[in-house]
Amino acid sequence: MDFDSFVLCASTADLAAEPSAREHADAVEFRMDLASDPLAALDGYDGELPVLATNRARWEGGEADDDTERLDALATAVTMDAVEAVDVELASLQDGNGQRVVERAREAGASVVVSTHDFEGAGDAETMATALDAGLEHGDVAKLAVTATGRKDVLSLLALTDEYDRADDAVATIAMGEAGRHSRVVAPLYGSRIGYAPLDPADATAPGQYDVATTARLVDELSPR
Numbered sequence: 190m191d192f193d194s195f196v197l198c199a200s201t202a203d204l205a206a207e208p209s210a211r212e213h214a215d216a217v218e219f220r221m222d223l224a225s226d227p228l229a230a231l232d233g234y235d236g237e238l239p240v241l242a243t244n245r246a247r248w249e250g251g252e253a254d255d256d257t258e259r260l261d262a263l264a265t266a267v268t269m270d271a272v273e274a275v276d277v278e279l280a281s282l283q284d285g286n287g288q289r290v291v292e293r294a295r296e297a298g299a300s301v302v303v304s305t306h307d308f309e310g311a312g313d314a315e316t317m318a319t320a321l322d323a324g325l326e327h328g329d330v331a332k333l334a335v336t337a338t339g340r341k342d343v344l345s346l347l348a349l350t351d352e353y354d355r356a357d358d359a360v361a362t363i364a365m366g367e368a369g370r371h372s373r374v375v376a377p378l379y380g381s382r383i384g385y386a387p388l389d390p391a392d393a394t395a396p397g398q399y400d401v402a403t404t405a406r407l408v409d410e411l412s413p414r
């Protein structure tokens with residue numbers, strides 16, 4: 190999967206739901222940590238959309254507990270044909286444990302998204318840039334999802350997104366929460382390369398998400414012709 194332009198992911202724990210994502214999404218983000226037998230589901234996957242595999246650790250807002258098992262499963266997932274990209278937490282790369290997933294992804298020709306989440310706040314622009322720079326050192330796309338507490342946080346994030354995009358650095362930026370909700374459809378206009386949306390709002394995988402049909406429609410309507 191390449192991230193030269195915006196990729197909208199339908200975020201789901203259920204790969205069987207892929208047919209209903211096709212109309213709106215470019216890819217499926219498979220939240221392995223929220224699925225009951227994720228490797229079996231991937232093995233049986235015969236959908237059309239490419240898969241971005243995420244196995245989010247509990248310490249980063251997900252539900253996967255054992256870090257060794259979690260990263261092993263991710264390393265196996267990237268060898269599967271449908272998996273064209275993988276998400277690895279920046280912290281897992283900085284402590285060295287996630288490196289084997291990146292190596293496996295490289296061998297398999299899958300792209301690597303390096304993610305950082307802040308579920309409490311946004312930090313200042315320098316903190317955000319530090320996370321993006323570190324992500325770019327390890328992977329193809331640096332993803333930063335922060336929690337916006339007000340408009341200023343969103344503006345800082347959008348300004349940074351614009352800067353990295355102008356430098357041709359692939360970043361994905363998201364301001365989570367109510368104050369940041371609009372960033373999910375506006376950040377792509379400033380160069381954010383990935384969006385995440387559930388098929389059904391009741392299955393949101395993060396605060397402030399629009400459903401995938403709404404996200405696709407709004408991004409399309411707002412995009413310059």
Ligand SMILES: O=C1C[C@@](O)(C(=O)O)C[C@@H](O)[C@@H]1O
Binds near residue numbers: 218245304386
């Ligand atoms: O990291 C991300 C971004 C996200 O947290 C969001 O805010 O849309 C949703 C997650 O499913 C995904 O793995």
